Amino acid sequence: MPTPRRTRADRRRATEARILGSARELFAEKGFERTTIRAVAAAAGVDPALVMQYFGSKRELFGQAVKETPAPLTATDTDELVDQLLASLGLKLGALPEGTLAMMRSMLTDRAAADQVRDSLGRQIDAIGAALPAAEDPELRAALIVTALLGVTVGHQLLGLAPLREASPERIAALLRPAVEALAGSR
Template sequence: MQRPYNERMVDSAHRTSRADQRRQTEARILAVARQVFSEYGYDRATIRAIASKAKVNPGLVIHYYGSKERLFAEATRTTPDEPIAGPPDQVAEQLLAALHAKLTEEPTATLAMLRSMLTHPEAAHGVREALRHQQRQISLGLSADDALLRTALTGAITLGVVVGRHLLQLDGLRDASPEQITDLLRPCLESLTRSPAEEPSAER
């Protein structure tokens, strides 16, 4: 016998409400985990600490994410930057725009990887692969014999600026505006992303 329409609607609303609650709880746990990993790194962060800050039982964290390793993988998953391509001046501006975004808002997922990379192999692998991907993109437009060195330097510089501002909080770098930082870096990145044949001559 079919149940009344009102009862079916109540059951449907109840199931939807429970599904929404689950999604909200998962999202809250993930956001807290991202922050805890970025503050303490993989080794020092604990499921208990994450659960406490997310106001849930530690067992629920494991129920949703399975393990600390899997939670870390989800918390450090990042959206790739826009592809880098074009003439050297455009490449430099794209790098500076990506850096500007990381300086404007604290990139917690990226910081979680950076703080963890010296002690956690998965984090080190993630950082290394992201930099290699950037190197491959930039090197496509370079005809220099030292293209690999140039692209490695661009990655090291931008990575170092993010670490210096957000993790080390270096004087000057910590309080400078993103515009100040990117303006100072522009000549350096333009030089690195330009092939030697395109460099202005000494006489100029």
């Protein structure tokens, strides 16, 4: 049975996906500053002009490569919220999506990447703050929870701190649980 012919639009989407995949890998490995359009094009097997045609600039390519939608909070009480937050830490200590790694690696050296991270973390803080019980300073508590989990993720994923790399996500979550519970106001 002959294979169906791919349309021009199908080929364009496939090329765009290949470019984005290569960009995610390179931004995750090298960060924004050290990744070039030429390197992305070479990794994707296309001409650098095609990358620019599809994405306009390195900044726009980066923005598309790191775009992701965080999972919504579904907790109905504080204990469930703590469980969900600590479960998300297990995901963050596993294989993070390359877009997330790219953003994390770039956030300290690139103002626009920092703005994207700030916006993303701000949405997480808002969601967690809204899910906290009528506690004092819910936004501050949420910010402390988010940055504590971010710090653990950075220590594990980017810095490769041996104690964090050697411990299981379950052990790390168990040790963090009392702190997260206290911040969430469930203790």
